[in-house]
Amino acid sequence: MTNKLLPMLRTSAALVALAGSGVGIASLLVPTFAAGQSAPPAAGEVVGNAERGLTKAATCLGCHSIPGYKADFPIVYSVPMIGGQNAKYIESALKAYRKGERRFPSMIATARSLSDQDIADVAAYFSSQR
Ligand code: HEC
Numbered sequence: 499m500t501n502k503l504l505p506m507l508r509t510s511a512a513l514v515a516l517a518g519s520g521v522g523i524a525s526l527l528v529p530t531f532a533a534g535q536s537a538p539p540a541a542g543e544v545v546g547n548a549e550r551g552l553t554k555a556a557t558c559l560g561c562h563s564i565p566g567y568k569a570d571f572p573i574v575y576s577v578p579m580i581g582g583q584n585a586k587y588i589e590s591a592l593k594a595y596r597k598g599e600r601r602f603p604s605m606i607a608t609a610r611s612l613s614d615q616d617i618a619d620v621a622a623y624f625s626s627q628r
Contacts, residue, residue: 561577582627589618592620592621595609
């Protein structure tokens with residue numbers, strides 16, 4: 499046996515011992531994994547997923563990704579560029595529309611159709627754009 503293998507064996511022996519003692523291995527491994535990521539989510543916080551967000555953003559793109567950021571129905575009006583915005587900013591804007599704190603009819607209707615998870619996902623998607 500080489501010296502390199504020894505620490506590994508010791509670790510797995512320790513894990514087996516812990517598993518036997520009733521400590522969940524998952525609870526030991528999850529914090530280790532999260533340490534490599536950005537800030538770990540607080541308990542109960544919804545984590546957005548950009549890939550899922552893309553599938554939910556189809557309706558948004560019709561307004562928010564048009565050239566020049568101008569919609570032309572029923573009149574020509576400007577639409578804010580949200581691609582590349584901070585995810586937290588997008589999230590709080592959508593929640594404000596959902597609550598009616600921000601008033602813009604089509605955005606209130608849009609935001610009311612989104613769950614917290616949908617909002618986190620589309621925010622992750624738009625913030626991942628350049
Ligand atoms: C019918 C066109 C339309 C659609 C569809 C639409 N938006 Fe909007 N959105 C707008 C307009 C116009 C505004 C600016 C409204 C205002 O002045 O408050 C806006 C504002 C926003 C803002 C606030 C931006 C800022 O900087 O203030 C966010 C975030 C946003 N939309 C996200 C979305 C998302 C996510 C979707 C899809 C789920 C979506 N919108 C669908 C037209 C649209």
